[in-house]
Amino acid sequence: MRTVVVGASSGLGRSLGIGLAHRGGKLALLARRYDRLVDAAKEAGPGTLAIRCDVTDPSSCGEAIEEAASGLGGIDALVYAPAIGPLARLVDLDADTWRRTFDTNVIGAALVTAAAIPHLTASGGVAAYLSSVSASLTPPWPGLGAYIVSKAALDKLVDAWRAEHPRIGFTRVVVGDCAGGEGPSRTEFASEWDATLAGELGPVWLSRNYVSGSLLPVDELVRVVDSVLRCDAAACVPSVIVTPRPPT
Ligand SMILES: NC(=O)c1ccc[n+]([C@@H]2O[C@H](COP(=O)([O-])OP(=O)(O)OC[C@H]3O[C@@H](n4cnc5c(N)ncnc54)[C@H](OP(=O)(O)O)[C@@H]3O)[C@@H](O)[C@H]2O)c1
Numbered sequence: 001m002r003t004v005v006v007g008a009s010s011g012l013g014r015s016l017g018i019g020l021a022h023r024g025g026k027l028a029l030l031a032r033r034y035d036r037l038v039d040a041a042k043e044a045g046p047g048t049l050a051i052r053c054d055v056t057d058p059s060s061c062g063e064a065i066e067e068a069a070s071g072l073g074g075i076d077a078l079v080y081a082p083a084i085g086p087l088a089r090l091v092d093l094d095a096d097t098w099r100r101t102f103d104t105n106v107i108g109a110a111l112v113t114a115a116a117i118p119h120l121t122a123s124g125g126v127a128a129y130l131s132s133v134s135a136s137l138t139p140p141w142p143g144l145g146a147y148i149v150s151k152a153a154l155d156k157l158v159d160a161w162r163a164e165h166p167r168i169g170f171t172r173v174v175v176g177d178c179a180g181g182e183g184p185s186r187t188e189f190a191s192e193w194d195a196t197l198a199g200e201l202g203p204v205w206l207s208r209n210y211v212s213g214s215l216l217p218v219d220e221l222v223r224v225v226d227s228v229l230r231c232d233a234a235a236c237v238p239s240v241i242v243t244p245r246p247p248t
């Protein structure tokens with residue numbers, strides 16, 4: 001399987017890129033931080049491609065997908081992992097933060113998918129998008145409004161792509177708390193959060209049972225995404241939910 005993982009320089013995307021390669025696929029790893037991608041490609045194994053891509057830049061999306069398709073000899077599967085999740089109460093969110101969030105989490109997904117459509121059409125392929133329990137399974141988490149609204153939009157975007165391209169598989173992967181893998185495969189999702197605000201909001205999320213304290217083992221996420229990508233495209237499941245077991 002010839003797979004493109006976008007957002008593969010850290011966290012879940014990096015874990016998926018390496019994990020899918022170890023399961024026998026040919027991989028292209030895309031993100032902005034090229035040195036990180038080269039390192040991930042080495043860990044993934046010989047033949048893995050590292051390709052710079054900024055999903056907020058339309059020409060970068062198109063060029064990176066073409067480079068991946070030509071390097072892999074086609075595209076059977078696409079995984080979209082990029083997201084930013086600024087921590088701020090809605091009253092404090094400025095327009096630039098809203099735009100950056102939608103550019104990365106929603107519009108980037110649309111642009112990358114549009115560039116990949118000819119290749120996925122040719123292969124009868126599958127595209128999977130990482131979404132969040134916070135957008136569909138829990139009430140909105142205070143402080144993550146922009147992220148959650150953008151993920152809800154991403155969820156609809158996946159349905160909209162399926163409506164126009166029924167012979168390609170489009171699957172939303174609804175993910176619960178997951179730290180990713182070790183070292184550079186660890187999630188960096190919260191790295192820019194204000195510690196004081198996080199200290200105020202974390203206990204609220206816990207008290208409302210939005211987070212359980214358990215973490216999803218990243219290998220389980222890799223296993224589930226690998227199964228999704230191997231679906232019969234025209235019958236591919238529209239969504240899967242991958243959450244940690246509650247604490248016992
Ligand atoms: N961790 C969790 O518990 C959890 C739970 C539910 C859902 N998810 C979802 O899983 C996905 C990965 O999250 P994570 O926790 O692994 O976060 P992360 O460590 O921050 O990874 C985000 C990835 O997105 C890439 N990215 C960000 N902006 C980009 C841009 N403009 N162009 C290209 N790539 C860009 C980053 O690479 P560069 O900075 O190098 O570009 C990085 O590889 C997200 O969609 C998130 O919503 C995570």
